[in-house]
Each structure stands twice: as structure tokens, then as C-alpha cells.
Amino acid sequence: MSKKLGPRKRSRRAASKGATKATGRGYLSVMKSGKKSAAERTKAVSAVSPATADDSELASLMAVLTDKTAPIRVRLAALQSLGAARFASPAFASNQGDYIAALRKVVDDPDHELRQRVLGILAREKDGYAQNRLLEGLKNKDKALLPPEKALQLLGYDVHANAYPVAREIVQNPPNQQAKREALRLLAADAASAPMFEKILQDKNESSEIRQIGAAALHALKPDSLQAHARAIVMDPSESDDIKQTCLTALTQFGPPQIGEDKTLMDRVDQLSTRGSAKVQDSARELRAKYKR
Amino acid sequence: MLPVTGEGAETSEAEVAALVDSLAASGRQADLLDLLREDHAIYDQRGGAAVSRMRGWVLLALERGGITQDALLFVLEELESGLDPYPVAAAARALRAYAAPSEAFAPFLLQALTNMAGHDELLSFEAYGEYAVDSSATSPIREILITLAWVGPAAKSVLADLEALRDQPGVLSRRLRPDFERAVSAICRLDGKDDDNCCKLPEGLRHVFSWRSDSDASGSIAQTLFEDQTGARLTFPDIFHGRPTIVVFFYTRCDNLLKCSLTVTKLGRVQALLRGRDLSGTIGTAAITYDPGFDSPERLRSFGGRRGFRFDSNHRMLRAVDGMDTLRHHFRLGVNFTGSLVNRHRIEAYVLNAQGRVVCSFERLRWDEQELVDRAVAVSNEHESAAPMSPASHMCAPTPDHPNCSAALLRSLPSLALAFLPKCPICWAAYLSAFGLAGLESVARLPWIQPVLIGAILINVASAWLRGRGTGRMAGAYLAGLGALAIIGSRFGAPVAPLGLILTLAGSVLTALDRELRLPRVRTVGKE
Numbered sequence: 007m008s009k010k011l012g013p014r015k016r017s018r019r020a021a022s023k024g025a026t027k028a029t030g031r032g033y034l035s036v037m038k039s040g041k042k043s044a045a046e047r048t049k050a051v052s053a054v055s056p057a058t059a060d061d062s063e064l065a066s067l068m069a070v071l072t073d074k075t076a077p078i079r080v081r082l083a084a085l086q087s088l089g090a091a092r093f094a095s096p097a098f099a100s101n102q103g104d105y106i107a108a109l110r111k112v113v114d115d116p117d118h119e120l121r122q123r124v125l126g127i128l129a130r131e132k133d134g135y136a137q138n139r140l141l142e143g144l145k146n147k148d149k150a151l152l153p154p155e156k157a158l159q160l161l162g163y164d165v166h167a168n169a170y171p172v173a174r175e176i177v178q179n180p181p182n183q184q185a186k187r188e189a190l191r192l193l194a195a196d197a198a199s200a201p202m203f204e205k206i207l208q209d210k211n212e213s214s215e216i217r218q219i220g221a222a223a224l225h226a227l228k229p230d231s232l233q234a235h236a237r238a239i240v241m242d243p244s245e246s247d248d249i250k251q252t253c254l255t256a257l258t259q260f261g262p263p264q265i266g267e268d269k270t271l272m273d274r275v276d277q278l279s280t281r282g283s284a285k286v287q288d289s290a291r292e293l294r295a296k297y298k299r
Numbered sequence: 300m301l302p303v304t305g306e307g308a309e310t311s312e313a314e315v316a317a318l319v320d321s322l323a324a325s326g327r328q329a330d331l332l333d334l335l336r337e338d339h340a341i342y343d344q345r346g347g348a349a350v351s352r353m354r355g356w357v358l359l360a361l362e363r364g365g366i367t368q369d370a371l372l373f374v375l376e377e378l379e380s381g382l383d384p385y386p387v388a389a390a391a392r393a394l395r396a397y398a399a400p401s402e403a404f405a406p407f408l409l410q411a412l413t414n415m416a417g418h419d420e421l422l423s424f425e426a427y428g429e430y431a432v433d434s435s436a437t438s439p440i441r442e443i444l445i446t447l448a449w450v451g452p453a454a455k456s457v458l459a460d461l462e463a464l465r466d467q468p469g470v471l472s473r474r475l476r477p478d479f480e481r482a483v484s485a486i487c488r489l490d491g492k493d494d495d496n497c498c499k500l501p502e503g504l505r506h507v508f509s510w511r512s513d514s515d516a517s518g519s520i521a522q523t524l525f526e527d528q529t530g531a532r533l534t535f536p537d538i539f540h541g542r543p544t545i546v547v548f549f550y551t552r553c554d555n556l557l558k559c560s561l562t563v564t565k566l567g568r569v570q571a572l573l574r575g576r577d578l579s580g581t582i583g584t585a586a587i588t589y590d591p592g593f594d595s596p597e598r599l600r601s602f603g604g605r606r607g608f609r610f611d612s613n614h615r616m617l618r619a620v621d622g623m624d625t626l627r628h629h630f631r632l633g634v635n636f637t638g639s640l641v642n643r644h645r646i647e648a649y650v651l652n653a654q655g656r657v658v659c660s661f662e663r664l665r666w667d668e669q670e671l672v673d674r675a676v677a678v679s680n681e682h683e684s685a686a687p688m689s690p691a692s693h694m695c696a697p698t699p700d701h702p703n704c705s706a707a708l709l710r711s712l713p714s715l716a717l718a719f720l721p722k723c724p725i726c727w728a729a730y731l732s733a734f735g736l737a738g739l740e741s742v743a744r745l746p747w748i749q750p751v752l753i754g755a756i757l758i759n760v761a762s763a764w765l766r767g768r769g770t771g772r773m774a775g776a777y778l779a780g781l782g783a784l785a786i787i788g789s790r791f792g793a794p795v796a797p798l799g800l801i802l803t804l805a806g807s808v809l810t811a812l813d814r815e816l817r818l819p820r821v822r823t824v825g826k827e
Binding site: 061096097098099100101102103104106107108110111132134135137138164165166167168169170171195196197198200227229 | 344345346347348349351352385416417418419420421428430431432433434436438440468469470471472473474475552554590591592593595637638639640642
């Protein structure tokens with residue numbers, strides 16, 4: 007049962023709590039201390055409440071993050087706390103400059119996970135320094151901070167990052183399939199790449215996944231062209247089921263209302279609704295239902 | 300001419316930086332300023348971050364030689380609308396190299412401070428392309444605060460707003476508090492000076508608006524095909540002939556909210572002003588995208604609709620079907636690209652006359668909706684009263700900066716009358732005999748006529764002088780003043796009345812006509 011306190015006692019207790027916040031900051035020295043275990047330091051990091059983090063707590067978290075001698079799990083915990091404080095702490099915005107500087111300090115860190123997470127944060131900030139380093143790594147693999155597919159993904163956060171030329175090179179000479187896929191995804195916002203996507207969509211030697219990316223990119227860049235190619239693919243009996251299904255969906259979702267009057271196409275859709283794989287049949291039926299034949 | 304040709308990306312950033320340094324070392328300010336034109340080849344095919352670095356570096360180089368009137372507009376533009384920390388910080392620093400602080404700078408600095416709140420970043424100006432990681436480095440907010448301190452008491456108009464930022468969370472870090480307090484103390488300082496220049500609008504700010512007389516709406520622009528927000532295809536004459544049109548440029552992927560998003564929102568407000576004056580059918584509006592490859596009719600419709608743009612046959616959002624080249628040339632757009640994507644553009648708004656010619660433009664700084672409407676109304680009135688317009692006729696649109704020619708000529712009538720008043724017995728005899736024939740002798744003898752005419756002459760001279768101050772071109776005022784002196788002198792026997800007449804007339808006409816009449820091309824900042 008809690009004791010009832012008089013107003014004077016209540017105020018004294020409140021004052022003493024405030025004093026604890028101001029003076030009882032042992033956790034700040036613990037998180038930075040090289041003599042403490044990783045577990046103790048991580049616990050000290052988590053003692054910072056993101057919603058109430060003040061300037062000195064944020065500065066301590068940044069110090070831990072940039073301390074290359076600290077155990078990686080402590081540094082990752084500091085990064086996580088900073089990320090949470092960024093959204094929750096009113097004091098954070100005025101520390102933004104120091105935060106960005108701290109992140110830039112660790113983009114070269116030997117730990118891959120930390121590097122990737124930090125570069126991810128900077129890329130979302132459209133940070134010119136991070137973009138430079140990522141582009142540099144795509145052009146010269148000795149300088150790469152991340153695998154090319156990840157670097158391309160991060161550069162995709164900013165359409166103005168000037169990653170299109172290097173992405174086009176990667177599409178031509180991909181180091182691996184994932185990199186090619188990411189390069190194509192990046193180029194899906196580049197109006198000048200529409201002709202390339204038309205070629206990819208028509209290329210039966212490409213994998214279905216790559217051709218599907220081509221279809222999605224064309225829908226964003228040149229929707230009329232996608233509709234024309236989708237119709238041709240649906241009509242073509244030698245096309246794969248995957249790409250046929252993609253094209254049926256494109257016609258159903260984004261096609262012009264007069265599709266229903268295209269007798270040749272609708273006859274073909276009728277055929278597909280009873281033959282072929284189950285997924286093609288389903289998509290063909292959906293198209294037929296929408297255009298009410 | 301600078302050794303930068305072809306696509307900008309063929310020249311490395313390091314080479315551009317070296318070029319900028321050498322221009323600064325040899326004091327070639329005009330060439331440096333030329334590098335700030337958005338359409339300069341150095342920006343072609345660069346990423347947004349590279350363009351920001353380069354422009355920031357040019358601003359810093361300009362700072363070393365002192366910021367001139369022509370450079371001022373670029374500096375203030377960056378402070379008002381820039382969101383990239385590096386060029387904003389460079390602009391704030393560069394402003395301190397202007398000849399003297401001005402009250403006019405204070406709102407720009409306050410705006411920059413607000414824009415950078417929550418986006419402050421540590422920066423290095425030591426070498427090109429350097430990014431700071433040291434917390435002792437400078438930052439845009441620090442540079443802005445130092446510049447506010449430099450402006451000092453002239454910034455008192457923003458003091459209350461500035462002090463309100465002191466306790467606003469997220470604006471000032473502990474590190475920046477001393478800079479903030481120094482700025483506030485400097486503004487509060489009583490320097491005892493009553494500087495007449497403190498409130499004068501710097502010359503550089505007057506280049507925001509300009510008239511044009513060399514726009515040609517025939518040739519390739521007439522063939523340009525557009526697609527509007529409904530997907531309808533129209534030619535340039537279909538859209539822009541028959542009524543004046545207010546035109547702005549934008550693109551939906553612009554990540555600077557203070558530019559394209561705000562521009563289209565403001566155009567929506569312009570439409571509301573036109574509706575309020577029942578002018579929606581008389582004056583059209585158009586927003587044209589810089590990014591026609593990406594901005595499909597659906598995107599245009601959605602982007603405009605969400606920003607209050609109302610569509611009809613007089614009010615459209617457009618994309619050029621065959622690309623931007625012809626439009627870039629016709630409007631002399633301040634924009635550059637990497638691939639088909641914009642990497643940098645300025646704020647720009649135009650008024651086209653009923654023949655589709657560009658009559659005037661607002662560039663770089665935010666335009667005022669009411670002022671833009673007033674300009675378009677002036678062009679519309681002229682269209683209604685005198686169609687078809689001659690290339691130079693729009694220059695006499697009766698706007699504050701652009702008074703009607705006939706009004707100016709009317710102002711010189713008192714000078715003519717005074718010059719013709721009789722000055723000697725022979726004149727009297729001649730005039731009286733002539734007036735006697737016409738029955739007007741009583742007019743010439745009226746005792747009040749001479750002081751009234753002298754007063755009217757002085758008003759004409761004062762008007763020419765004020766207009767000259769407004770435009771920065773004083774020749775007309777000087778001629779009108781000399782003419783007035785000669786006419787008044789002729790009252791005391793000097794035989795200079797005819798000269799006075801000629802000078803007064805010449806001064807009045809020169810004052811009325813804009814500079815375009817005397818120069819082959821208008822001076823458009825960043826284009827010449």
C-alpha cells in the first residue's frame with residue numbers, strides 16, 4: 007500500500023527524482039567505458055529513453071557509435087537508440103549535424119552490418135557523401151563498401167543521385183543476377199531507359215523475373231507501350247506462362263476500356279481461360295470478367 | 300570563354316573546381332557568375348549532389364572577390380529556396396562579402412534559418428568536395444547566424460521571429476547557442492547610425508522581374524506539340540494564342556518543396572485571384588513540366604489537383620511530347636539535366652501575350668501572385684486595346700515599373716507650355732497679336748500660369764528621377780532635369796528654350812521606354 011504524502015514531501019521527492027536524472031548519469035560513463043563488459047555497456051545504452059534523450063545522452067550515443075574499439079554489439083545498440091531517438095526526441099533535430107557527421111565517420115567500418123546500416127540511413131537522407139562512396143564502389147570494386155546490388159538499392163532512394171549511367175553499365179555487364187535486377191529496378195524511374203525495357207520485355211531469352219521488372223518499368227514510364235506489348239505477348243503461344251500471366255494482369259488492371267471490343271484478343275483470352283497453367287487460367291478469367299464478355 | 304564545352308560530365312568535378320579557383324584568383328567575377336547559370340554546360344549530366352557542390356564552390360569563389368549586384372540575386376535565391384546545406388552555407392557566407400548590410404537581407408536569412416532547421420550539417424569549405432566529420436566544423440545554421448550578426452541592427456525586422464526560435468526545439472544545438480546569442484546581440488546593438496541605405500532595395504533584387512522584347516513565337520515553337528493532363532494533344536498556338544497566359548515550369552519529382560510544389564500551389568492561388576476578378580476566361584494559366592518523359596497526364600492531373608490547380612480549356616498542365624529543347628530555347632529556361640531528369644532549375648514564371656510571345660518573366664526569387672496577375676492584366680488590357688501588338692508595344696504596359704508612354708509624354712506638356720510663354724517685349728507683341736486673332740490673349744496674361752507651369756515641370760522631373768531610381772537607369776531623369784533648367788533659364792533671357800524643349804521631350808520618352816528599346820536584348824540575370 008502506498009503511503010500518502012503531503013504536498014511538501016511530494017515536491018521534495020519530485021525534486022530528488024530530477025536530481026537523479028541530472029546527476030545520476032552513471033550509465034553514460036558505463037556505455038563509454040572500455041573496462042565494462044559488452045553486456046553491461048549494451049544495457050547502459052538501452053537505459054537511454056529515446057523519447058527524452060537530451061543533448062548529452064545523444065552525444066554519448068554518438069561517441070559509442072564512432073568508437074572503433076567498442077564491441078560491435080554495443081555500437082549497433084547505440085545506432086539503434088539513435089535511430090529511435092531521431093523520431094521520438096525533440097532534442098534530436100538540433101543534433102542532426104553531429105549525427106550525420108558521426109554516421110559518415112563509420113561508413114568505412116570493418117563490420118559489414120554496421121557499414122550497411124549506416125549507409126542505408128545516409129542514403130535515405132540523400133547524403134552526397136554516401137552517394138559518392140557508393141558510386142565510387144560501383145565503378146571500382148576495390149573501393150566498394152557494399153555488394154553492388156545493395157549499393158544500387160541504396161542509390162535508388164534519390165532519383166537525383168546520378169546512378170543511371172552506372173546502372174546501365176551494370177545491366178550490360180552484370181557482376182551477378184541480383185545486381186542486374188537492382189540496376190533495372192533503379193532504371194525504372196529513368197524515362198530514357200524506356201526503349202531498353204521494351205527490348206527486355208520482348209526478349210524471350212531473359213528470365214521471367216527480369217521481364218516482369220521490364221513490364222513494371224514500362225508501366226511507369228510508357229504505359230501505352232506496355233499495353234501494346236502485353237497484347238502481343240498474350241497472343242503469342244510460345245510465351246512462358248509467367249510472362250503471360252503478368253501481361254494478362256497488366257491488361258486487366260490498366261488496359262483501356264475498349265479492350266472488350268478487341269475480338270481477336272478476347273478470343274485468345276477465352277482460350278487461355280480454359281487451357282494452360284492454373285495461374286494463367288485465373289488471370290484470363292479475371293480479364294474476361296472485367297470486360298464482361 | 301571558359302574551357303568547358305560539350306557535356307559537363309566530360310569535365311571532372313575536380314577540373315571544374317580548379318577552373319573556378321583560377322577564375323577567382325584572376326578576379327574574373329563575370330566568368331564565375333556565368334558558371335551559376337543553371338543551363339551552363341558544366342552542370343549537364345551531373346547528379347544533384349554534384350551540382351550542389353559545384354554551385355557552392357562557385358559562391359565561395361565569388362565571395363573572395365566581393366559579391367556584386369549581379370551576384371546578389373544568386374546568393375539570395377539560394378538562401379530563400381535552397382535546401383542543400385552546402386550551397387546554403389556558402390551563400391550565407393558569400394553574403395558577408397557584399398558591400399554593406401541591408402535590411403532587405405534579413406528576411407532571406409530568416410527563411411534560410413527556418414529551411415535549415417532540422418537539416419543542419421557539418422561542412423568543410425577547406426577544399427572542394429570535402430565533407431566534415433569534425434564537430435568544430437561550420438554548418439549552414441552557423442553561417443546564417445554569423446551573417447545575421449554581420450547585418451546587425453539592420454536585421455531588427457526579424458528579431459522577434461529570431462528570438463522565437465531560441466526556445467523552439469530542434470533548431471539550435473548547444474554548439475550553436477553562442478553564435479545565436481552573438482547574432483541577437485548584434486541586431487540589438489544601438490549603433491546610432493541612421494543609414495539612409497539600410498532600407499534601400501539592393502540593385503541586384505531588381506533583376507527578379509524583366510521585360511522581354513525579342514521573343515518570337517513563330518518557327519519551331521509553333522510546331523511544338525503538347526499533351527495536357529487529360530492526354531489531349533495540342534500545338535503551341537492551340538494553347539497560347541488568343542489570350543495572355545501565365546506560364547510556370549515544374550516537375551513532379553522535384554524534391555525541393557520550396558520550388559515546384561510551391562510554384563504549382565501558387566499558380567492555383569493565381570487562378571483564384573483571376574476568378575475573383577472575373578478574368579479566368581481572359582487570362583490563361585499553364586504549368587509545363589521539365590520532365591515530360593516521366594510526368595504522364597495522370598501524374599500531371601494528380602500533382603496539380605492536389606495543389607489546388609483547377610483545370611479547364613484555359614488552364615492546363617502540360618508536357619512537351621517531343622522533349623524540352625524547343626521550350627528551353629523559347630523561354631530561355633534556367634534548367635539542366637542528367638539524362639532526362641532535372642538536376643537543377645531556378646524558379647521561373649512568364650507572362651505570354653496573345654501571340655504566345657514571352658513578354659515578361661520573374662526569375663529566381665519567389666514571385667508574388669498578385670504582382671504576376673497585375674502584369675498579366677496589363678498585357679491583357681493592351682491586347683484588348685491594341686491588337687495585334689507590335690514587338691515593342693507591350694513595353695508601354697501601364698504598370699508601376701512600366702508607365703504608359705502617352706502618360707509620360709503628357710507629363711512633358713507643362714515644359715512645352717512654359718517654353719512657349721512670352722519672355723521679351725517682341726515675344727509679347729508676337730504672341731498677343733497671334734492670341735488676339737484667336738481671342739486667347741487673356742490666357743497668356745494670367746498671373747498664376749507661370750508658377751503653375753514651373754510646378755508641373757518640377758513634378759515631371761521628380762517623376763523621371765523616381766522612375767530612374769526604380770529602374771536604375773537615370774539618363775532620362777538627367778535629360779528631363781537639364782531640359783527643365785534650360786526652360787527656366789530661358790525665362791531669364793538665355794536663348795535655350797528650344798534646347799530645353801528637346802531635352803525635356805527626350806528625357807520623358809527615354810524614361811517611359813524600357814531598356815529593351817535601346818538594347819537588342821533584355822538583361823535577364825543568368826542568361827546574358
